[in-house]
Amino acid sequence: xxxxxxxxxxxxxxxxxxxxxxxxxxxxxxxxxxxxxxxxxxxxxxxxxxxxxxxxxxxxxxxxxxxxxxxxxxxxxxxxxxxxxxxxxxxxxxxxxxxxxxxxxxxxxxxxxxxxxxxxxxxxxxxxxxxxxxxxxxxxxxxxxxxxxxxxxxxxxxxxxxxxxxxxxxxxxxxxxxxxxxxxxxxxxxxxxxxxxxxxxxxxxxxxxxxxxxxxxxxxxxxxxxxxxxxxxxxxxxxxxxxxxxxxxxxxxxxxxxxxxxxxxxxxxxxxxxxxxxxxxxxxxxxxxxxxxxxxxxxxxxxxxxxxxxxxxxxxxxxxxxxxxxxxxxx
Amino acid sequence: xxxxxxxxxxxxxxxxxxxxxxxxxxxxxxxxxxxxxxxxxxxxxxxxxxxxxxxxxxxxxxxxxxxxxxxxxxxxxxxxxxxxxxxxxxxxxxxxxxxxxxxxxxxxxxxxxxxxxxxxxxxxxxxxxxxxxxxxxxxxxxxxxxxxxxxxxxxxxxxxxxxxxxxxxxxxxxxxxxxxxxxxxxxxxxxxxxxxxxxxxxxxxxxxxxxxxxxxxxxxxxxxxxxxxxxxxxxxxxxxxxxxxxxxxxxxxxxxxxxxxxxxxxxxxxxxxxxxxxxxxxxxxxxxxxxxxxxxxxxxxxxxxxxxxxxxxxxxxxxxxxxxxxxxxxxxxxxxxxxxxxxxxxxxxxxxxxxxxxxxxxxxxxxxx
Numbered sequence: 001x002x003x004x005x006x007x008x009x010x011x012x013x014x015x016x017x018x019x020x021x022x023x024x025x026x027x028x029x030x031x032x033x034x035x036x037x038x039x040x041x042x043x044x045x046x047x048x049x050x051x052x053x054x055x056x057x058x059x060x061x062x063x064x065x066x067x068x069x070x071x072x073x074x075x076x077x078x079x080x081x082x083x084x085x086x087x088x089x090x091x092x093x094x095x096x097x098x099x100x101x102x103x104x105x106x107x108x109x110x111x112x113x114x115x116x117x118x119x120x121x122x123x124x125x126x127x128x129x130x131x132x133x134x135x136x137x138x139x140x141x142x143x144x145x146x147x148x149x150x151x152x153x154x155x156x157x158x159x160x161x162x163x164x165x166x167x168x169x170x171x172x173x174x175x176x177x178x179x180x181x182x183x184x185x186x187x188x189x190x191x192x193x194x195x196x197x198x199x200x201x202x203x204x205x206x207x208x209x210x211x212x213x214x215x216x217x218x219x220x221x222x223x224x225x226x227x228x229x230x231x232x233x234x235x236x237x238x239x240x241x242x243x244x245x246x247x248x249x250x251x252x253x254x255x256x257x258x259x260x261x262x263x264x265x266x267x268x269x270x271x272x273x274x275x276x277x278x279x280x281x282x283x284x285x286x287x288x289x290x291x292x293x294x295x296x297x298x299x300x301x302x303x304x305x306x307x308x309x310x311x312x313x314x315x316x317x318x319x320x321x322x323x324x325x326x327x328x329x330x331x
Numbered sequence: 332x333x334x335x336x337x338x339x340x341x342x343x344x345x346x347x348x349x350x351x352x353x354x355x356x357x358x359x360x361x362x363x364x365x366x367x368x369x370x371x372x373x374x375x376x377x378x379x380x381x382x383x384x385x386x387x388x389x390x391x392x393x394x395x396x397x398x399x400x401x402x403x404x405x406x407x408x409x410x411x412x413x414x415x416x417x418x419x420x421x422x423x424x425x426x427x428x429x430x431x432x433x434x435x436x437x438x439x440x441x442x443x444x445x446x447x448x449x450x451x452x453x454x455x456x457x458x459x460x461x462x463x464x465x466x467x468x469x470x471x472x473x474x475x476x477x478x479x480x481x482x483x484x485x486x487x488x489x490x491x492x493x494x495x496x497x498x499x500x501x502x503x504x505x506x507x508x509x510x511x512x513x514x515x516x517x518x519x520x521x522x523x524x525x526x527x528x529x530x531x532x533x534x535x536x537x538x539x540x541x542x543x544x545x546x547x548x549x550x551x552x553x554x555x556x557x558x559x560x561x562x563x564x565x566x567x568x569x570x571x572x573x574x575x576x577x578x579x580x581x582x583x584x585x586x587x588x589x590x591x592x593x594x595x596x597x598x599x600x601x602x603x604x605x606x607x608x609x610x611x612x613x614x615x616x617x618x619x620x621x622x623x624x625x626x627x628x629x630x631x632x633x634x635x636x637x638x639x640x641x642x643x644x645x646x647x648x649x650x651x652x653x654x655x656x657x658x659x660x661x662x663x664x665x666x667x668x669x670x671x672x673x674x675x676x677x678x679x680x681x682x683x684x685x686x687x688x689x690x691x692x693x694x695x696x697x698x699x700x
Contacts, residue, residue: 069443102474102475102476102478103476103477104476105473105474105475105476106474106475106476110474110475112474112475112476112478112479113478114475114478114479119442119475119479120474120475123466124462124466127435127462127463127466127467129435130431130432130433130434130435130436130438130439130463130467131435131436131438131439131442131463131467132439133432133435133436133439134435134436134437134438134439134440134441134442134443135439135440135442135443136439137436137439137440137445138439138440138443138444138445139443141395141421141440141445142443142444142445160431161431161432161435161463164427164429164431164432165432165435165436167427167429167432168426168427168429168432168436171427324476324477325472325473325475325476325477326472326473326511326512327472327512327514327536328472328477328480328482328535328536329535330533330534330535
């Protein structure tokens with residue numbers, strides 16, 4: 001962890017700080033076990049793992065209120081779990097079971113939970129950015145002081161619609177926190193080969209949007225930066241753009257053989273593992289003992305193990321469900 | 332535009348001139364009703380749409396309009412005339428030229444409890460936004476297993492206008508009615524326009540509302556019932572515009588008027604046509620089509636869009652797949668737009684869109700007149 005003093009560390013209590021470790025550990029174990037289940041054929045289609053990026057979801061989502069909305073892209077398991085969706089419901093959804101958070105109808109890329117104000121999970125790159133902007137529009141319209149935090153990758157900033165809504169959110173002063181998880185690759189293309197301007201938060205500035213860049217491997221730095229963003233937006237100052245520089249330790253998806261970067265590069269970034277870093281910080285600031293951290297690891301392992309059993313035992317949707325929910329009915 | 336100049340000239344010269352509204356493509360007189368019955372009001376389609384939106388804005392605070400030039404400009408085709416002045420910036424929202432962004436923002440607002448009416452200046456420009464219409468609006472309720480409904484209306488003119496050439500003239504009826512999760516409506520008359528638009532706004536699903544630019548100025552009688560602020564037409568029900576016994580013509584939108592014209596001419600030749608105005612392309616009122624075919628034994632579909640995989644293809648298929656097939660004395664004939672991008676030259680444009688004469692000729696062939 002680069003900075004040794006964190007304002008936010010003084011504001012949050014020890015239990016919360018230790019819980020960040022638990023959350024990140026849960027996300028990590030979940031993704032690793034999901035990868036195994038994918039190789040066993042229990043999870044089908046596409047699986048985009050969040051391994052390495054845990055600090056962004058955990059740090060940023062903690063800065064939000066219960067009533068705020070969270071939207072994200074297809075690398076969404078981490079955000080779903082950080083938002084509070086149950087481990088069982090997410091694993092079951094990956095398995096395509098009726099007990100999944102989207103009842104098996106969405107899968108990995110389409111996790112939904114309206115009660116937690118979590119709307120996916122979106123499979124079209126940048127497709128959810130206008131949706132999120134629309135949520136911000138609604139919150140302004142309804143005058144209810146909510147905001148929406150929308151997570152997306154560096155690759156999304158090449159889509160036209162991303163720019164359309166950066167413009168509109170600034171033009172209309174919408175309460176949107178744009179969180180760009182810059183993991184330096186848009187699928188197989190490194191940033192320098194797809195972006196004329198690799199300082200992504202500067203792009204937002206060109207629209208008149210307040211912005212910042214943060215070390216996305218440092219959960220407390222992210223938490224602090226997110227706090228700034230949320231305060232800015234909630235005070236009616238319009239949107240905020242936070243660029244979190246991070247790294248995904250695995251490929252774009254399970255189908256990606258990752259031939260476009262070197263093992264040496266990956267090894268260098270592994271040294272910045274957000275969970276290992278944070279564990280060290282907790283130990284050195286006497287917030288937790290190694291025994292406590294080990295207990296947490298064991299606990300989340302068990303949770304994920306149980307979720308796999310839950311998913312296994314759950315039924316698939318029934319054939320009648322094929323035609324359910326194509327249309328909403330009038331109450 | 333030429334009409335206005337001529338009117339000014341006429342007024343200036345002191346002569347009194349009355350111009351009959353003419354269809355700019357076919358040159359035929361748009362149906363006007365002479366002589367008003369008691370309680371019957373004559374209303375332009377444009378005003379029917381305007382009234383529908385005004386009433387829905389009044390009825391529900393969550394309803395708002397969004398689109399290019401809908402506010403201060405009063406709408407590119409004046410459909411939203413006066414609404415911004417009455418309801419203000421919050422309820423009638425002008426946007427930059429940014430269709431994909433607008434559509435997505437509107438869908439996001441619908442996901443958050445509002446009820447947007449999203450205007451596309453024409454549905455040609457909606458192609459910029461089609462990912463948001465299909466992937467966001469149409470599919471989200473299903474993918475979320477009912478967690479996230481999307482109560483939105485996408486409306487605007489669809490299909491050919493007059494002399495606007497290929498990129499401004501495409502008919503999207505077939506594309507949108509293909510997709511589960513969407514409802515797709517195509518009004519013909521002023522009553523259709525008002526009743527169906529109100530129904531669309533009140534429906535909790537994404538509705539694609541396909542208007543027609545040439546029909547905006549067409550006038551139709553409105554019953555007292557249709558003038559009521561509670562007037563809503565059911566979605567998924569076709570209307571038999573003209574009952575008949577010898578030939579079923581299944582059609583929608585502006586082609587209803589063209590079919591009615593053809594029906595009048597065919598009447599003179601002893602053929603009684605039943606003209607079905609579909610009103611709703613998805614859900615499609617298959618029951619009305621099939622019952623009519625069982626009665627008349629001959630069927631024709633008429634649409635302005637391209638033939639391959641058009642709405643007529645679906646009508647043909649559902650007749651073949653039903654018991655109505657056994658009642659047919661001849662195959663379904665499709666009368667459609669020509670299988671070409673829309674040409675500009677006026678004479679070619681008229682050859683590219685079904686005229687009453689095309690329908691009459693096809694009927695004559697089908698019925699061996």
